[in-house]
Amino acid sequence: MLHATEVIGAQTFDSLGNYVGRIKEIFVEPADQPNRVARMLIARGQYRPLVARYDQIASVAPGRIALTTDEAALELYHPNEAWLAVGKDLLDQQIIDTNGRKVVRVNDIDLSDHRTNGNTELRITQVDVGLPGAVRRLLQGVVPPMAIRRLQSKLPARKILWEFVNLIEPDPLRRVKLRLSSQKLAALHPADVAEIMEELSPDERQGLIGSLDEETAAEVIAELDKRLQTQVVEKLEPEQAAHILEEMDPDAAADLIASLDSETSKGVLDEMEHKEAHDVEQLLKFGPDTAGGMMTTDIVVVSEDATRGEVVDYIRFHELSPDQIDSVVLINKDAAIAGTVPVARLLLSESDSRMSELVFEPLLSVRTGAHDKEVFELFDKYNLRSLTVVSDEKHPIGTITVDDVVSRMHARI
Amino acid sequence: MADTTTNSGGLAVWKARGQNFLRRTRMTRRRLALFLAVVGPGLITSNVDNDAGGITTYTTAGAQFGYTLLWSLIPMTIALYVSEEMCARMGVVTGKGLSDLIREEFGFRSTFFVMIAALAVDLGNTVAEFAGVAASMQIFGVSKFISVPLAAIAVWFLVVKGSYRQVEKIFLVACGFYLTYVVSAILAKPDWLLAAKETVLPSLHFNTEYLLMLTALVGTTIAPWQFFYLQAGFVEKRVGSKQLKHARLDVLVGSISCMAIVFFIIVCCAATLHKNGMTNITDAAQAAAALTPLAGKWASYLFAFGLLNASLFAASILPLSTAHVICEGLGFEAGLDRKVKEAPAFYSLYTGLIVVGGGIILLPKAPLFKILVLSQVANGVWLPVVLIFILLLINRRELMGDHTNSWGFNLVAWGASIIMIILTVILVYAAITEPASTGLVGTFLHSP
Numbered sequence: 001m002l003h004a005t006e007v008i009g010a011q012t013f014d015s016l017g018n019y020v021g022r023i024k025e026i027f028v029e030p031a032d033q034p035n036r037v038a039r040m041l042i043a044r045g046q047y048r049p050l051v052a053r054y055d056q057i058a059s060v061a062p063g064r065i066a067l068t069t070d071e072a073a074l075e076l077y078h079p080n081e082a083w084l085a086v087g088k089d090l091l092d093q094q095i096i097d098t099n100g101r102k103v104v105r106v107n108d109i110d111l112s113d114h115r116t117n118g119n120t121e122l123r124i125t126q127v128d129v130g131l132p133g134a135v136r137r138l139l140q141g142v143v144p145p146m147a148i149r150r151l152q153s154k155l156p157a158r159k160i161l162w163e164f165v166n167l168i169e170p171d172p173l174r175r176v177k178l179r180l181s182s183q184k185l186a187a188l189h190p191a192d193v194a195e196i197m198e199e200l201s202p203d204e205r206q207g208l209i210g211s212l213d214e215e216t217a218a219e220v221i222a223e224l225d226k227r228l229q230t231q232v233v234e235k236l237e238p239e240q241a242a243h244i245l246e247e248m249d250p251d252a253a254a255d256l257i258a259s260l261d262s263e264t265s266k267g268v269l270d271e272m273e274h275k276e277a278h279d280v281e282q283l284l285k286f287g288p289d290t291a292g293g294m295m296t297t298d299i300v301v302v303s304e305d306a307t308r309g310e311v312v313d314y315i316r317f318h319e320l321s322p323d324q325i326d327s328v329v330l331i332n333k334d335a336a337i338a339g340t341v342p343v344a345r346l347l348l349s350e351s352d353s354r355m356s357e358l359v360f361e362p363l364l365s366v367r368t369g370a371h372d373k374e375v376f377e378l379f380d381k382y383n384l385r386s387l388t389v390v391s392d393e394k395h396p397i398g399t400i401t402v403d404d405v406v407s408r409m410h411a412r413i
Numbered sequence: 414m415a416d417t418t419t420n421s422g423g424l425a426v427w428k429a430r431g432q433n434f435l436r437r438t439r440m441t442r443r444r445l446a447l448f449l450a451v452v453g454p455g456l457i458t459s460n461v462d463n464d465a466g467g468i469t470t471y472t473t474a475g476a477q478f479g480y481t482l483l484w485s486l487i488p489m490t491i492a493l494y495v496s497e498e499m500c501a502r503m504g505v506v507t508g509k510g511l512s513d514l515i516r517e518e519f520g521f522r523s524t525f526f527v528m529i530a531a532l533a534v535d536l537g538n539t540v541a542e543f544a545g546v547a548a549s550m551q552i553f554g555v556s557k558f559i560s561v562p563l564a565a566i567a568v569w570f571l572v573v574k575g576s577y578r579q580v581e582k583i584f585l586v587a588c589g590f591y592l593t594y595v596v597s598a599i600l601a602k603p604d605w606l607l608a609a610k611e612t613v614l615p616s617l618h619f620n621t622e623y624l625l626m627l628t629a630l631v632g633t634t635i636a637p638w639q640f641f642y643l644q645a646g647f648v649e650k651r652v653g654s655k656q657l658k659h660a661r662l663d664v665l666v667g668s669i670s671c672m673a674i675v676f677f678i679i680v681c682c683a684a685t686l687h688k689n690g691m692t693n694i695t696d697a698a699q700a701a702a703a704l705t706p707l708a709g710k711w712a713s714y715l716f717a718f719g720l721l722n723a724s725l726f727a728a729s730i731l732p733l734s735t736a737h738v739i740c741e742g743l744g745f746e747a748g749l750d751r752k753v754k755e756a757p758a759f760y761s762l763y764t765g766l767i768v769v770g771g772g773i774i775l776l777p778k779a780p781l782f783k784i785l786v787l788s789q790v791a792n793g794v795w796l797p798v799v800l801i802f803i804l805l806l807i808n809r810r811e812l813m814g815d816h817t818n819s820w821g822f823n824l825v826a827w828g829a830s831i832i833m834i835i836l837t838v839i840l841v842y843a844a845i846t847e848p849a850s851t852g853l854v855g856t857f858l859h860s861p
Contacts, residue, residue: 090518092524105744107521129744137521200655201508231653 003121003133005108005140006062012042014070015058023065024049025082030126031179035162037086037111037122041077042118042180048075055119061146067206068119082177086124089167094200095127098184099164101192103199107133107349109189110159112265130158168200169281170207182211190216193225197232206235214240221256226411230259242271251296251404252275254283283398291375292368294408302355304330304338309351325385329396330355339363342385365390368397372408377394379405453581454646455501457662458639459493460588464727465545465808466632468720471675474626475682476694480608483679484615485627486672489634492829494668496800497825499807499818500640501660504647506816511644512742513808523843526797534791535638535735539770542731542859545724547774548698552717557774559665565771568729569764573749574708586732590672590722593715597704598677603684612676628840631828634675635833639798642734654816660856676800681716694770732766795839797834804830 004026017312021044026049029038052074065073083366084090086109094103108128114121121358132152139148166185169175185193185208193212198219205280205365209217209232221229221244226369233241240397245268246251257265257280269277269301280299300320302311311328330338330345349358365388378387379402389398463471500511507514516524541751543561550560572580615860643664652660685704686694694700697720704713733749740747745758753760804826808817818826 092520102746105516107744134521134525134743136523203508205508227651231651234655 096166170203190219237266291370455663455667475679476686479687480611504644542728549721589860598681736763793837
């Protein structure tokens with residue numbers, strides 16, 4: 001096994017044994033092969049630097065590299081954005097460990113060498129984020145390599161497999177060129193991704209959000225703390241922000257839009273689809289500390305005369321998302337609230353039972369103008385999971401779920 | 414169930430007016446909140462600058478030279494602002510701490526040596542803070558064997574068990590306690606006119622002692638560790654580049670308020686100690702004691718309380734900031750939001766600094782004097798390094814974009830840095846060759 005810092009700085013000799021120069025940088029071409037060291041940059045003092053391709057490298061030992069060709073066969077170096085520079089882009093930089101779900105700083109890179117027909121290929125295996133890498137970086141060139149190896153074998157290792165490494169590249173264009181994907185990141189729980197984001201700098205955060213699909217981005221943004229939400233959304237293009245906000249629950253979207261400056265929020269609302277924009281605008285009318293400001297307008301409303309079977313078919317037919325059906329709201333002939341039925345009760349009842357028989361007692365609801373403290377008290381007193389919000393005319397217009405209550409109460413602590 | 418709607422014509426008008434008023438106050442409040450959300454790092458950092466070592470130096474300066482050093486406060490305010498503003502700008506624009514940036518731009522080895530220096534220098538400074546606690550409590554008749562352990566425990570618990578927001582609020586209150594020096598100065602009945610004149614019109618004296626004191630003033634006012642703390646503060650508060658204006662204002666208010674306090678300390682000592690010929694005061698606690706016959710018991714108590722406040726304040730921030738900087742630079746997990754198990758290096762560094770810093774004061778035959786000389790020397794050696802790192806980083810376009818230094822700002826910043834570097838080199842030289850004459854380090858000779 002080799003380390004990137006043993007290769008960078010190594011003396012290079014051509015096939016005739018003549019000294020060529022020192023390795024200044026090694027590159028991976030992720031678009032081609034995600035872990036192979038594809039090129040090495042050889043600095044030659046005042047002369048223009050050369051590049052050795054992976055198939056031109058005969059053997060690699062710490063501090064010494066032999067080539068399969070002579071110097072004349074090497075190309076001149078031209079910078080290429082699609083090359084990932086191990087020294088510049090990786091060493092000392094932060095990466096995301098998608099397995100451990102945190103941001104870590106790279107001390108060194110572990111490489112394995114593979115002998116193929118006549119040449120040696122280096123492949124990145126792991127990223128060293130622990131003490132051994134740190135000690136090597138510190139002592140390299142001062143203490144003989146073997147002594148360093150002996151010392152670091154006694155230190156506790158902290159390494160991350162290359163497959164679990166998610167690079168942070170703020171520049172979206174370069175991201176595309178490097179073919180970096182955020183698939184593994186997107187597979188994490190949005191709350192974990194949000195926590196990772198909080199450790200990054202604003203540019204890196206923006207790069208990360210940009211690399212996620214809109215649905216995931218919406219989930220992640222919803223989990224960020226308020227201040228960061230605003231910062232992240234304000235820096236997005238209005239169109240992109242609108243698409244992300246459309247994916248969010250209307251109440252979360254409305255809270256977010258309310259915290260943006262008026263120019264940005266107008267731009268975003270203009271770009272949003274009509275229906276979503278309308279929902280959000282309705283919610284924006286309510287004060288942030290009222291039941292109206294806490295509620296989401298995604299609710300399931302059915303007639304109190306319906307049977308359980310009809311309601312279940314209705315829910316299936318409309319493909320409603322599971323998080324918005326904690327309970328079903330019943331209305332009477334005047335479209336006024338007639339009660340709520342928790343989904344759990346729906347589950348346990350016969351298919352032909354009437355909805356009005358399943359109603360949760362007592363009949364609870366709040367007006368849009370109710371103060372949030374009153375809402376908290378109701379949740380506490382009746383052990384609620386959700387609470388229906390009604391207009392002045394008693395029409396159900398939204399629901400407050402327990403997660404909104406928890407996060408608001410948490411914010412007060 | 415909420416129901417508060419009773420709509421009659423007259424009521425509706427009043428309701429509308431009320432809402433209008435509410436909306437307006439909400440807007441003003443929002444604007445104020447925007448600023449307050451940013452305020453903190455600049456104000457706190459600059460005030461922590463006036464720590465035990467600082468107050469001692471200002472005291473001796475006032476006692477020995479009266480009002481004649483006051484003119485240096487204005488250029489020092491400028492130097493303080495210019496250097497701190499760069500860190501604030503870096504923190505706000507890049508969203509990264511100073512040690513992070515040094516690591517990313519200059520590699521592991523540079524970072525390692527910067528961090529080792531940070532540890533050594535900050536440990537020395539922490540010792541000085543606990544010496545300040547011991548000295549000030551002595552005025553109130555409390556033995557150092559009680560005051561120092563109590564202070565160490567209080568500091569540890571405050572920071573580890575309190576949330577970031579709570580701690581910051583306590584720190585902001587501590588900033589307010591510096592006003593005791595203003596009261597002390599007023600009680601001392603100084604010659605305000607003369608003080609004002611000496612502040613505006615420089616009166617340079619070319620004798621060694623005067624120049625050394627001038628150097629010591631600069632050396633204690635601009636300490637290297639504060640840059641790390643300041644930048645981390647803005648990063649932690651997630652101040653975005655849109656709020657750069659507010660951040661700058663925070664730094665400006667901080668620099669000016671810090672120097673205003675220095676002004677009052679010097680004036681207080683000039684009007685009492687210097688006027689009555691007690692020019693050989695070498696220690697803030699001594700000064701506080703000497704104030705009793707000259708300006709009354711209360712002036713003395715306030716002076717001692719100010720020293721206690723400053724020492725405790727700095728003793729809470731220094732170890733914390735140091736642990737943070739070192740762990741971040743070297744890639745260990747850091748931060749009070751992590752549990753002890755998740756960030757063992759961070760917590761052991763933090764605890765170690767407090768225990769060792771406080772413990773040294775309690776040793777019966779501690780080479781206190783040598784440690785303090787060494788810490789001052791280290792401070793002096795370290796300052797140029799940190800300043801140069803800051804100036805190199807702030808001028809990197811790929812890092813700062815359009816926020817690099819302008820041509821004029823660079824001129825001022827490099828100029829101020831070079832002057833500070835020269836002055837600290839002189840101070841270091843003096844501290845090595847003739848420790849007692851620097852005042853600043855001689856001070857702790859008498860600490861109990």
